[in-house]
Amino acid sequence: QQNTFREKTSRLLVAFLQRPRASIANMIRRISALASSRLVPSLAPTRLIGRRYTTPAAEQKVTFTFVNKDGSTKQISEPVGTNLLEAAHRNDVDLEGACEASLACSTCHVYLEDKFYAKLPEPTDEENDMLDLAFELKENSRLGCQVKLEPGLEGMVVRLPPATRNMAVDGYKPPKH
Numbered sequence: 284q285q286n287t288f289r290e291k292t293s294r295l296l297v298a299f300l301q302r303p304r305a306s307i308a309n310m311i312r313r314i315s316a317l318a319s320s321r322l323v324p325s326l327a328p329t330r331l332i333g334r335r336y337t338t339p340a341a342e343q344k345v346t347f348t349f350v351n352k353d354g355s356t357k358q359i360s361e362p363v364g365t366n367l368l369e370a371a372h373r374n375d376v377d378l379e380g381a382c383e384a385s386l387a388c389s390t391c392h393v394y395l396e397d398k399f400y401a402k403l404p405e406p407t408d409e410e411n412d413m414l415d416l417a418f419e420l421k422e423n424s425r426l427g428c429q430v431k432l433e434p435g436l437e438g439m440v441v442r443l444p445p446a447t448r449n450m451a452v453d454g455y456k457p458p459k460h
Contacts, residue, residue, distance in 0.1 A: 345432040347439040349376045352446075363434060367393060367427035367441060379447055384428035386410060389417035391427035394442040400425070402435045418448045 346360040361370040371378035379390035
């Protein structure tokens, strides 16, 4: 297994040197992917926590549920660090996000369960300013683009409000990014 890894790494380096336009970042990404593959599990990135090894946070997933406006539910699993807006778009949940997570609207407004709301950092002043514009604001309201998934949010239920306030065009749904 080690020889196979060395051979593939050598081929990647030779290919890189033969193509001057190839980027170093691309070469590093390809070698990292090779090292993380099942071909060489001993080189996969791990981190020692206590006395056990764990995979990096990006590989850990959080499973949670979206409750749509019509009451239907969709359980999804997304990597730690993903925000709720990205998770919704990747899983065909009707969460708008008109400003593309730039904190310039409130169309990704969601309701969180109180026990999970308490686990998150307090909303910033900018988020609170946008939440003031949200339709049917509640104590447990947050902007989906500002809620990043973490292991403590496993099992969370995220409810979509009955409507959003898009000041650009009422009823318009932007295409997926």
